[in-house]
Amino acid sequence: xxxxxxxxxxxxxxxxxxxxxxxxxxxxxxxxxxxxxxxxxxxxxxxxxxxxxxxxxxxxxxxxxxxxxxxxxxxxxxxxxxxxxxxxxxxxxxxxxxxxxxxxxxxxxxxxxxxxxxxxxxxxxxxxxxxxxxxxxxxxxxxxxxxxxxxxxxxxxxxxxxxxxxxxxxxxxxxxxxxxxxxxxxxxxxxxxxxxxxxxxxxxxxxxxxxxxxxxxxxxxxxxxxxxxxxxxxxxxxxxxxxxxxxxxxxxxxxxxxxxxxxxxxxxxxxxxxxxxxxxxxxxxxxxxxxxxxxxxxxxxxxxxxxxxxxxxxxxxx
Amino acid sequence: xxxxxxxxxxxxxxxxxxxxxxxxxxxxxxxxxxxxxxxxxxxxxxxxxxxxxxxxxxxxxxxxxxxxxxxxxxxxxxxxxxxxxxxxxxxxxxxxxxxxxxxxxxxxxxxxxxxxxxxxxxxxxxxxxxxxxxxxxxxxxxxxxxxxxxxxxxxxxxxxxxxxxxxxxxxxxxxxxxxxxxxxxxxxxxxxxxxxxxxxxxxxxxxxxxxxxxxxxxxxxxxxxxxxxxxxxxxxxxxxxxxxxxxxxxxxxxxxxxxxxxxxxxxxxxxxxxxxxxxxxxxxxxxxxxxxxxxxxxxxxxxxxxxxxxxxxxxxxxxxxxxxxxxxxxxxxxxxxxxxxxxxxxxxxxxxxxxxxxxxxxxxxxxxxxxxxxxxxxxxxxxxxxxxxxxxxxxxxxxxxxxxxxxxxxxxxxxxxxxxxxxxxxxx
Numbered sequence: 001x002x003x004x005x006x007x008x009x010x011x012x013x014x015x016x017x018x019x020x021x022x023x024x025x026x027x028x029x030x031x032x033x034x035x036x037x038x039x040x041x042x043x044x045x046x047x048x049x050x051x052x053x054x055x056x057x058x059x060x061x062x063x064x065x066x067x068x069x070x071x072x073x074x075x076x077x078x079x080x081x082x083x084x085x086x087x088x089x090x091x092x093x094x095x096x097x098x099x100x101x102x103x104x105x106x107x108x109x110x111x112x113x114x115x116x117x118x119x120x121x122x123x124x125x126x127x128x129x130x131x132x133x134x135x136x137x138x139x140x141x142x143x144x145x146x147x148x149x150x151x152x153x154x155x156x157x158x159x160x161x162x163x164x165x166x167x168x169x170x171x172x173x174x175x176x177x178x179x180x181x182x183x184x185x186x187x188x189x190x191x192x193x194x195x196x197x198x199x200x201x202x203x204x205x206x207x208x209x210x211x212x213x214x215x216x217x218x219x220x221x222x223x224x225x226x227x228x229x230x231x232x233x234x235x236x237x238x239x240x241x242x243x244x245x246x247x248x249x250x251x252x253x254x255x256x257x258x259x260x261x262x263x264x265x266x267x268x269x270x271x272x273x274x275x276x277x278x279x280x281x282x283x284x285x286x287x288x289x290x291x292x293x294x295x296x297x298x299x300x301x302x303x304x305x306x307x308x309x310x311x312x313x314x315x316x317x318x
Numbered sequence: 319x320x321x322x323x324x325x326x327x328x329x330x331x332x333x334x335x336x337x338x339x340x341x342x343x344x345x346x347x348x349x350x351x352x353x354x355x356x357x358x359x360x361x362x363x364x365x366x367x368x369x370x371x372x373x374x375x376x377x378x379x380x381x382x383x384x385x386x387x388x389x390x391x392x393x394x395x396x397x398x399x400x401x402x403x404x405x406x407x408x409x410x411x412x413x414x415x416x417x418x419x420x421x422x423x424x425x426x427x428x429x430x431x432x433x434x435x436x437x438x439x440x441x442x443x444x445x446x447x448x449x450x451x452x453x454x455x456x457x458x459x460x461x462x463x464x465x466x467x468x469x470x471x472x473x474x475x476x477x478x479x480x481x482x483x484x485x486x487x488x489x490x491x492x493x494x495x496x497x498x499x500x501x502x503x504x505x506x507x508x509x510x511x512x513x514x515x516x517x518x519x520x521x522x523x524x525x526x527x528x529x530x531x532x533x534x535x536x537x538x539x540x541x542x543x544x545x546x547x548x549x550x551x552x553x554x555x556x557x558x559x560x561x562x563x564x565x566x567x568x569x570x571x572x573x574x575x576x577x578x579x580x581x582x583x584x585x586x587x588x589x590x591x592x593x594x595x596x597x598x599x600x601x602x603x604x605x606x607x608x609x610x611x612x613x614x615x616x617x618x619x620x621x622x623x624x625x626x627x628x629x630x631x632x633x634x635x636x637x638x639x640x641x642x643x644x645x646x647x648x649x650x651x652x653x654x655x656x657x658x659x660x661x662x663x664x665x666x667x668x669x670x671x672x673x674x675x676x677x678x679x680x681x682x683x684x685x686x687x688x689x690x691x692x693x694x695x696x697x698x699x700x701x702x703x704x705x706x707x708x709x710x711x712x713x714x715x716x717x718x719x720x721x722x723x724x725x726x727x728x729x730x731x732x733x734x735x736x737x738x739x740x741x742x743x744x745x746x
Contacts, residue, residue, distance in 0.1 A: 064399060145566065151561070174565075264719060275715065281416045
């Protein structure tokens with residue numbers, strides 16, 4: 001008697017695999033979503049949700065114990081009409097953000113050119129100049145507070161040693177010098193990062209173009225100014241924009257070294273948000289959230305403006 | 319699975335059940351404490367002694383203390399308490415009224431043995447009839463000085479310890495001329511010490527009532543008496559009263575600056591000065607034979623209250639309103655609030671306390687210091703609370719930048735400092 005061969009039922013694993021393999025068009029979207037879900041979940045929880053929550057908070061007065069009172073545009077009205085410290089913080093942050101990136105990138109480029117030119121001890125200098133990038137902000141801040149100390153800091157000791165005692169000052173205690181002192185400290189920390197990126201861009205340059213310039217009797221500085229820098233301009237501009245974004249959010253260094261003083265001369269928007277949130281003898285998070293939302297919009301706007309201003313108009317061909 | 323494995327599991331399962339349910343398993347109760355004073359050895363010893371005594375009286379209970387510096391402590395508390403978490407007990411200063419207003423700490427009227435606490439120490443922590451903390455540390459604002467340095471300058475401090483403003487300015491000029499920092503102070507990490515000299519003179523000039531009004535926004539900073547004090551203070555600043563590193567020196571650094579490196583003439587400080595200064599020299603304390611003296615703050619001309627001085631409750635302990643074991647937490651606080659522990663605090667820290675204590679118990683090499691401290695406070699009228707205890711919001715932030723930092727550092731002229739303080743604080 002013939003036996004009827006019934007088709008074997010696929011196992012659970014086979015059914016799941018088949019479901020993910022089934023696709024519409026070319027891309028296996030179900031598989032893609034499966035792998036992207038954890039990262040999206042982390043992004044939603046730790047990036048997207050805080051942003052939207054801050055926006056929500058800015059229209060409320062927030063107190064501990066989930067106490068919320070809707071205040072409409074009150075926080076924003078107070079911010080724009082009766083908060084002089086906010087405008088001081090904005091001014092300081094914009095000075096920092098528009099001056100410091102060029103200093104950072106320029107120093108990084110100079111160091112990269114020095115290494116590219118093959119100075120003696122290249123390996124040592126590469127490590128030495130990159131080391132500050134690896135040091136935490138806290139250590140950098142404490143170190144530079146010692147360097148700037150009026151009585152025994154390296155800067156003033158050096159000035160006294162060379163007979164320039166009249167130039168000594170409390171670098172972090174004087175409104176005129178506090179912000180520049182912080183900018184220099186920050187530039188010192190990040191010069192190595194910019195150096196490494198510029199060095200990579202320099203090494204990626206086509207040798208034929210540089211050799212052609214040498215054949216045309218192009219001196220070193222002319223080669224740098226007319227050949228090398230134009231060719232690595234996209235890299236430099238990207239570094240400027242990255243540095244700009246970083247400066248617009250600067251907090252750690254300022255908080256440890258000066259806490260926004262003296263007389264708000266180093267107050268940045270981030271330190272001001274922190275003070276309003278945690279040092280204002282209230283627990284209200286609504287007003288500082290409004291400051292944060294306004295600044296978020298300002299940063300986005302500035303980045304778009306910079307990207308448009310620095311866009312590549314002519315494509316370099318080589 | 320094989321028969322042997324099944325048999326093994328069948329034999330072991332009852333054994334596990336016996337171990338889990340038959341043997342008594344005692345869960346240890348833990349009282350968590352977050353405290354300031356991480357680098358103040360004598361206070362750490364005191365609190366840990368209280369913890370050991372509490373644990374001995376309450377078997378099965380452990381006190382777990384985390385030590386912080388002040389600013390990091392408040393940052394940690396802000397985050398934890400907003401989330402409804404945090405320790406059972408924590409250190410708190412009485413100027414942090416937002417913790418009371420937001421009901422984050424427990425009222426302690428029914429929890430502490432108030433018979434063991436000085437009645438006057440409850441004031442700064444009492445709001446709407448409820449007291450919210452154990453006022454462990456009490457301070458008076460003192461003007462410490464180096465007796466030998468003062469002698470070298472040829473200045474004799476009067477018996478009552480008070481110099482008038484002319485004498486004080488003269489002293490400052492003499493010290494500067496001799497290359498000695500007249501008044502050592504650092505404001506890099508604290509929001510109050512830079513204004514000690516200024517607010518003590520304001521208190522003496524205005525008297526308690528009007529000074530209280532000034533602090534609470536009911537008296538204008540443009541009042542002539544206030545302007546006179548600011549103007550005199552500017553003379554001191556121009557004469558070099560503070561070190562150049564005033565803005566960048568931390569409070570902890572100002573202590574060794576005063577007594578040894580490089581040494582200064584005077585140091586305005588809360589009377590908790592001793593909790594750092596009386597540590598061993600290798601741990602940042604003053605040298606054993608340091609000629610420490612205590613004088614009064616200078617008396618401005620036409621002062622309404624020459625004998626006025628600021629006191630206040632400083633380091634206190636509170637109970638988290640969200641704690642699940644308030645009785646246990648209160649029992650730990652009560653362990654610190656006994657006359658025996660109050661006297662122990664006094665003897666080991668040489669700082670006043672709000673807990674009842676016996677000052678005669680202070681003996682040994684620091685007994686003379688305590689006698690001098692008591693003598694300097696014998697004829698004094700107290701105003702309770704330094705300015706940060708009374709000021710709030712924008713007024714407080716402006717005070718920190720102007721009266722604590724900018725003006726004493728010589729960064730602001732008198733009229734600018736006055737107008738900034740008035741705009742921020744005066745509620746016309």
